[in-house]
Amino acid sequence: MKALTWHGKGDIRCESVPDPTIVDATDAIIKVTACAICGSDLHLYDGVIPSMKSGDVLGHETMGEVVEVGAATKNLKVGDRVVVPFTISCGECFFCKRGFFSGCERSNPNKDMASKLWGSSPAGLFGYSHLLGGYAGGQAEYLRVPFADVGPIKVPDHLSDEQVLFLSDIFPTGYMAADFCNIQQGDTIAIWGCGPVGQMAIRSAFLLGAERVIAIDTVPERLALAQAAGALTLDFHEEDIYDRIMQLTHGRGADACIDAVGTEPDTTASADSVLDRVKVALFMGTDRPHVLRQAIHCCRNFGTVSIVGVYGGFLDKVPMGSAINRGLTFRMAQTPVQHYLPTLLERIEKGEIDPSFVITHRATLEEGPELYKTFRDKHDGCIKVVMRP
Template identity: 80%
Template sequence: MKALAWHGKGDIRCEEVPDPKIEHPRDAVIKVTACAICGSDLHIYGGIIPEMKRGDVLGHETMGEVVEVGAENKKLKVGDRVVVPFTIACGECFFCQNGFFSGCERTNPGHKKASKLWGNYPAGLFGYSHLTGGYAGGQAEYLRVPYADVGPIKVPDGLSDDQVLFLSDIFPTGFMAADFCQLRGGETVAIWGAGPVGQFAIRSALMLGAERVISIETVAERKALAKQSGAAVVIDFLEEDVYDRIMELTNGRGADACIDAVGTEAEPAASLDSRWDRVKTATFMGTDRPHVLRQAIHCCRNFGTVSIVGVYGGFLDKIPMGSAINRGLTFRMAQTPVQAYLPRLMKLIEEGKIDPSFVITHEAPLEAGPELYKTFRNKEDGCIKVVLKPGMTETRKVKKEIAYA
């Protein structure tokens, strides 16, 4: 089959790889009908995620049609349309039983290496390094799904692939970001990053009761879409001082909650500390560039919440813990336990309360994936979200009615 495989920093190839097979009685194999390039895939593309091996198949946002089912899998049958969560969970261990599916104790064969880096280990993840299991990802024509009687959710009739694909990751992740803010109604929420996850965080915060959302972004297309998503104010961090502006908007109090939807690769031009982070990571003196997290802490009101869904991989430098401790901040963060959110979010889609396809700007065949990784990485051609469809014959730019400021 064809798949997108990693061969080093900036080197993604569409190539022939072995077809997946049933390896355990609870497995399923799906024929991929749609998959996507995620912002966190760009960390792999940029060479900053450790324990990648040449030839690893990428991708963790995937859906398709079941074509084979293991003997012990009683949940699925051949022909079912399913969305596959990026987190792989057994459904039986302590963490799964408590709804913390992304902490599953049984699904990460790379747990020893992960524990050395992180002190303990997360669940296995599709297409995301051997620290999280080394599982083949779903940017491919077919995907083996372990524990397929726990993870995949069946797609109701009448919903398109584009409407439900992002239940695999970015919609639950953006929703979780807002859910972590413990909104009761009437709050001001500041969200750093208006990429796909940031867009879902904006809409989710408003659905959960926030009165006002402030989006922090500099890319024109993302700023415009943030406004359409409902952001009352969009701050361009290259044109305004973010801290000063948020303090002005909140009468000196700070935002009730701050969401970091950027993570480890903050824009180096954003500030002096961000440029210094870039120097440190380039010279192997640091592992991440946490400028956004520092700023979110400073911009959060006393006893507010900092919600972190942007990916970080290692040890963060110069985090203002003195500010957080002295002002009583709460931190919430996780790899998303997708399975815990799926029924609720599928219902929102079915009821027409959100159509997740609003973020799609490019649809293309799998073969176009390597070039679109570059387009997405460089924020070119108005690219916000890429969906790949095996069997599609040509790249199509999705027309968006976006009113640019």
């Protein structure tokens, strides 16, 4: 089959790889009908996520048609149309039973490796390094889905692939970011990053009752899409974000702040972001937390900082003194997608949101390697790429 594979920093290829097969009785194989390039895939493209191997198949936003099931798979049958969560979860362990599917204790075969870095291992993920299981991803013609009775959700025929594909990751992640904010009537939510997850967080914040959303970015197309959703937009190249948020909130700060950027912010944003970049280049640091620092300072006393941008290791100069003395709450996670799927599918069916609004580029797998670069460099107005194998 054809698939997008990783061969080092900036080197993504479309090439032939072996077709997946049933390995465990709880597996399913799907024929991929749509897949996407995620913002977190760019961390792989940029070579900042460890334990990738040459030839690894990428992709964790995937949907398709079931073409084969293992003998113990009960909830799916051949012909079912499904969306596959990026988190691989067993459904039976301590965390899965409590709805914390992204903390699954059984789905990462390399959990000892992850535990050395993080203390304990999260769930395995599709197409996202051997640290998180070494699973082949879904930017391919076919995908093997472990624990198939737990992950994939069946989708109705009257909804298009593009309407439901993002249930795999960015819609639940953006929704979770807003959900973590415990939004109350009249709240102002500030969101750093107007990429795909940030766009979903903007709309989710309004769905959950926010009165005002402040969206922060510098890319014109992203800011325009945020404005179209009703957000007040700030360009961090044009104004001081802290001063402006304080002005807009009469000196109090935002009720909650969402970091939808993570470890690779724009290095021209500020002096500290430049210094972070230098430290990473010299192996003196692992991550660049400029956005997190700013979100902490812009959050009101006893507010919430919600973190869904990807960080991998250890963060420098995070102002914990500010957070502790002002009573901030931190909420963060890899999204337990399965927890949110029923609610979000219902919202799509009711017409409350159509996640396809974020798509700017439609392509084939063969066009995928070039579109990784286009997406990373924010060229051609690229916000979200969907591919059809």
